[in-house]
Amino acid sequence: MTTTKSDALLPAQGIEAPRSGRIDPKYLRNGFSKSGSFEMAAWVFMRVSGAALVVLIFVHLAVNLLVGEGIHQIDFGFVAGKWANPVWQFWDLTMLWLAMLHGGNGMRTIINDYAEKDSTRMWLKSILYLSVIVIIVLGTMVIFTFEPCLLDNSGQLLESSPSFCQNV
Amino acid sequence: MSTPTKEAAEPASKIDMKESGGGGEIPSFDVTLQVRRYDPEFSDDARWDEWTITMYGTDRVLDALHKVKWEIDGSLTFRRSCAHGVCGSDAMRINGRNRLACKVLLKDLDTSKPIMVEPIKGLPVEKDLIVDMEPFFQSYREIMPFMVNNSPAPTGERIQSPEERERFDDTTKCILCAACTSSCPVFWTDGQYFGPAAIVNAHRFIFDSRDDAGDMRLEVLNDKEGVWRCRTIFNCTDACPRGIEVTKAIQEVKRAVLTRSM
Numbered sequence: 001m002t003t004t005k006s007d008a009l010l011p012a013q014g015i016e017a018p019r020s021g022r023i024d025p026k027y028l029r030n031g032f033s034k035s036g037s038f039e040m041a042a043w044v045f046m047r048v049s050g051a052a053l054v055v056l057i058f059v060h061l062a063v064n065l066l067v068g069e070g071i072h073q074i075d076f077g078f079v080a081g082k083w084a085n086p087v088w089q090f091w092d093l094t095m096l097w098l099a100m101l102h103g104g105n106g107m108r109t110i111i112n113d114y115a116e117k118d119s120t121r122m123w124l125k126s127i128l129y130l131s132v133i134v135i136i137v138l139g140t141m142v143i144f145t146f147e148p149c150l151l152d153n154s155g156q157l158l159e160s161s162p163s164f165c166q167n168v
Numbered sequence: 169m170s171t172p173t174k175e176a177a178e179p180a181s182k183i184d185m186k187e188s189g190g191g192g193e194i195p196s197f198d199v200t201l202q203v204r205r206y207d208p209e210f211s212d213d214a215r216w217d218e219w220t221i222t223m224y225g226t227d228r229v230l231d232a233l234h235k236v237k238w239e240i241d242g243s244l245t246f247r248r249s250c251a252h253g254v255c256g257s258d259a260m261r262i263n264g265r266n267r268l269a270c271k272v273l274l275k276d277l278d279t280s281k282p283i284m285v286e287p288i289k290g291l292p293v294e295k296d297l298i299v300d301m302e303p304f305f306q307s308y309r310e311i312m313p314f315m316v317n318n319s320p321a322p323t324g325e326r327i328q329s330p331e332e333r334e335r336f337d338d339t340t341k342c343i344l345c346a347a348c349t350s351s352c353p354v355f356w357t358d359g360q361y362f363g364p365a366a367i368v369n370a371h372r373f374i375f376d377s378r379d380d381a382g383d384m385r386l387e388v389l390n391d392k393e394g395v396w397r398c399r400t401i402f403n404c405t406d407a408c409p410r411g412i413e414v415t416k417a418i419q420e421v422k423r424a425v426l427t428r429s430m
Contacts, residue, residue, distance in 0.1 A: 022300075023303050023306060024292055024303070024359070026359045026360070027303035027359040028360070037390065037429065038392075039390075039394075039396035039397075040426065042396070043396050043422070109399075113353070113358070113399070114357060116357055
């Protein structure tokens with residue numbers, strides 16, 4: 001009787017796959033990253049915010065440019081009048097946040113796709129995130145702290161104030 | 169009974185046939201072939217080589233490469249195996265598009281200009297038209313391209329309805345030629361992206377009613393470098409020599425990942 005070495009029966013366990021271990025590191029995924037669900041959330045957000053922005057932007061354009069006196073009505077007073085109404089405050093706030101996040105995420109994707117060096121990618125994304133944050137914070141502050149009837153040092157209305165300030 | 173020793177003479181042909189006979193002359197024409205050459209033993213830089221050869225209307229790009237290799241320059245290096253569009257060895261970039269050299273007829277290309285042949289993009293070139301396919305197969309292996317079924321094996325076959333089979337029919341056609349993955353601009357800049365071919369082969373098992381590991385494959389493809397990297401630009405669908413609707417398959421996997429997470 002002959003004895004068989006069990007190792008010999010299972011060559012696959014002892015022999016490496018052909019050409020294994022020769023892959024350029026740039027092709028190697030380092031384990032499974034958790035950010036997959038973030039990418040999925042970003043993907044869904046792009047579609048949902050895109051659909052919402054179509055409605056928000058076209059109503060915004062229609063109300064500003066078509067209804068009433070059209071483009072001739074737009075001045076400081078018109079904007080002040082709109083923001084006196086909480087509905088338009090909320091409308092513009094939603095539009096600002098969605099547009100900035102939608103556009104910011106789109107730019108993030110483009111940078112991820114086209115930046116070839118890690119350092120370039122990092123710098124471009126830092127600039128992008130910073131500008132998105134600055135614009136969102138600034139825009140939000142303007143919408144909520146907007147004061148159309150500004151007074152000068154002597155307590156008089158500024159000349160450029162809209163006409164309705166006289167009645168306040 | 170005796171067999172006739174003399175065959176009856178063939179009746180005269182009722183149609184006029186030209187003297188040359190056969191199916192007529194196959195039209196021949198001159199084509200200029202430009203091939204991207206790279207040989208690290210001699211130079212670190214790739215270069216273009218150009219040959220003008222006489223080919224026939226029935227010839228494919230692969231035949232032109234053969235003619236060069238067999239009759240002009242034996243150092244020209246490329247992969248090919250079956251030469252009939254089944255093995256998937258000879259995917260290359262022909263006039264800027266990923267095609268199988270054995271499936272492109274020369275007469276279908278613009279022969280008034282040189283025909284440009286390059287190795288597929290995004291994978292490391294080893295020599296001339298040969299690239300290292302290992303990163304491509306590494307992604308393929310990671311999506312577990314085999315059936316996993318945890319239930320005890322039945323005595324007969326695992327029954328599947330024609331409709332259930334139809335669900336993933338398109339993605340069974342893949343021959344792993346890498347034409348799709350190497351046509352993807354995302355893969356060109358990000359080699360870690362799984363690539364269309366791996367997703368297509370995951371699709372083939374995810375939507376197979378007999379398979380139990382769909383969730384594991386969806387988990388693998390929900391990676392940062394997985395399906396969400398796809399920008400739906402349809403280069404892969406255009407490149408696929410088997411006519412697989414690659415982008416559609418990727419979108420279906422995206423939807424499956426999404427519904428699973430909800």
